[in-house]
Amino acid sequence: MSTDTSAAPGPAAGAQATSIWEVARVAGVSHQTVSRVINGKPHVKDSTRALVLRTIEELGFTPNRSAQALAGGLVRSVTVLTVDTALYGCAAALRGIEEEARAAGFTVGISVLEPDAATGTQDVVERLGRPGAPAVVIAFETVGARVLDALPADHPVVGLMERPDSGQQQSGRPQVWIDDRGAAAHATRYLLSLGHRTVHHLSIPSSTSRLTQRTHGWQDALRSAGRPVPTLLDAGWTPRSGYLAASTLLDDPSVTAILCGNDDVALGVLRAAREAGRDVPGDLSVIGFDDAPQSAYLTPSLTTVRLDFEGLGRSAFGLLHALLEPDSAPAPGLWAEPELVVRESSGPAPR
Amino acid sequence: MSTDTSAAPGPAAGAQATSIWEVARVAGVSHQTVSRVINGKPHVKDSTRALVLRTIEELGFTPNRSAQALAGGLVRSVTVLTVDTALYGCAAALRGIEEEARAAGFTVGISVLEPDAATGTQDVVERLGRPGAPAVVIAFETVGARVLDALPADHPVVGLMERPDSGQQQSGRPQVWIDDRGAAAHATRYLLSLGHRTVHHLSIPSSTSRLTQRTHGWQDALRSAGRPVPTLLDAGWTPRSGYLAASTLLDDPSVTAILCGNDDVALGVLRAAREAGRDVPGDLSVIGFDDAPQSAYLTPSLTTVRLDFEGLGRSAFGLLHALLEPDSAPAPGLWAEPELVVRESSGPAPR
DNA sequence: GCTCATGCTGTTACCGCTCCCAGTCATATC
């Protein structure tokens, strides 16, 4: 009796790892047939298919994705490029993407962009691991936008953006966006309608060259109402930054309404207001942006603009999927329009 | 003059994608030398190395990770398995892992576990894409723990856990954990020291078979102080769940101190307390868990147990890295001990 | 001067999978 090492014809002759060759050997078919079964391709007799499927089950075989990708098969993986996974907007979008991607059998990778990260084409491709690797870029701010620009035009990538300026429908690159400019304008008008003379704005970080669309929307509303546009104040993303920015702003008693770049900033403002002895909404109205899950439970509960980041993420993936597999992919869904959610933190201007 | 299609000896003879063959051809060396340079292996003359490096730069070549993985080279990718990317603890841990992984040149994938997901070995391996693919499992709750169990003992995986019961130092699998049991006990003792007769507890979801370590810690402290242990109340992860659970609890005027399973639950409790006309901390003390970035800015600001999820994530990756590359990996760092952060939401028992 | 170690380089065989192409049948069609 001798060990038969020459039996298996293909690679992995004496191997223990279960490959399609092993499955093929056990099932008594060729590796090609196994491949067909795995990929649900036609031209396999039902009984053969069943046999192979059973064998796969028995052997606990899992196709090796690296090999699939290398052999030029369908890739079924997305990389999400984002600045911060903990920030509510990004986290929610990520969740939407992941959810949809997993449902479609895609693997999702994630790579966090440092604010000062190198964003040359090569740097970005290196993060993706392979030229032509599908990606979703969460590009609400500058770094993301730069990364998006660095990718070649034919690269399968979709961006999650702020609403692009109507003028520059640029790049023809697939993208999904939220009309936060319009939403910010709406929120600002709402505050004016409550009798506030003007509205101050604590902006989330913007590129040095460009204001955020939220800031633009705020300006739009004030200008078209003929109201003075106060100096723009830059906050960060955190409650702390909102708190610091508001601390000085609240020294001015004429400030009666503040539109914040996001809910976290608004939270900081709420805190600063309380410490400054300003009643919200009696003396001061505060509006946030995003409608994070916490915002409804704050004291006072926060009036805010609800943004459907999760839906946006789902759509982004859907768009990418459609790009990759035009036939099999379901049509990408839509996402909810921004909506002003009025709660306790906003009210009539003091008199 | 004719196009020379036979020049390149190896694969990709007439291809346009830049592979190591292309780099080799341009640099006038063999593909193997290019491979050596890429991997920083020895036995390459400095001048040759420089030449290859320059060529790589010029051609904008990026090694194909699928091919590297397939060829049995170092893998340099981790998959994070978690239940929710938006939950503060998970998000922070994920950030820690990603940060450390990227620094080490690893790709990070993420896969969200549904509460009712199939967690057989094969299901999990399928998510990882390849048997033996390194992973970090965020296993603070049941699903994660089950997944961890499903992986074969020799699989390179590290778990982020609650502190295991001292009895069962189980499985020998590498893991990092937070002593939330001790921290919960500490927080409970703190409340008792303020004069509260007992402490109520709103638990985050636990497996049906097992209480969370936080709940255990709470029981520990009450029992060893000889205080009555109130009925355990199950909340969820969200402010809403805390709000709902507290709404009934607060009908009982003897409830003066509540330890919450996390900060979001505590936020809901704060809200419910206000609506019930209970002053915090005058009538009621509330303590959270996690110290989310928002908690310091709430009104009242939240006394909570600070947990270093980010450090935990970094350490988890460090441990995995050391497992994968015992020589080159730096020693995994430590993470901060839990710490009770006393703020405004806790105070002496009412009398 | 010749052997031997040593540094550098190229050749070859895979890794596990998918493509393309060439069979082999059974069933229609003429």
Add this chain to the structure above:
DNA sequence: GATATGACTGGGAGCGGTAACAGCATGAGC
């Protein structure tokens, strides 16, 4: 009955890398 289908199946050649081995100089040691 011979030929054309067409469903099914198998064989081989890569995909872009890495590992193991083999060559070939160069310098040291005898």
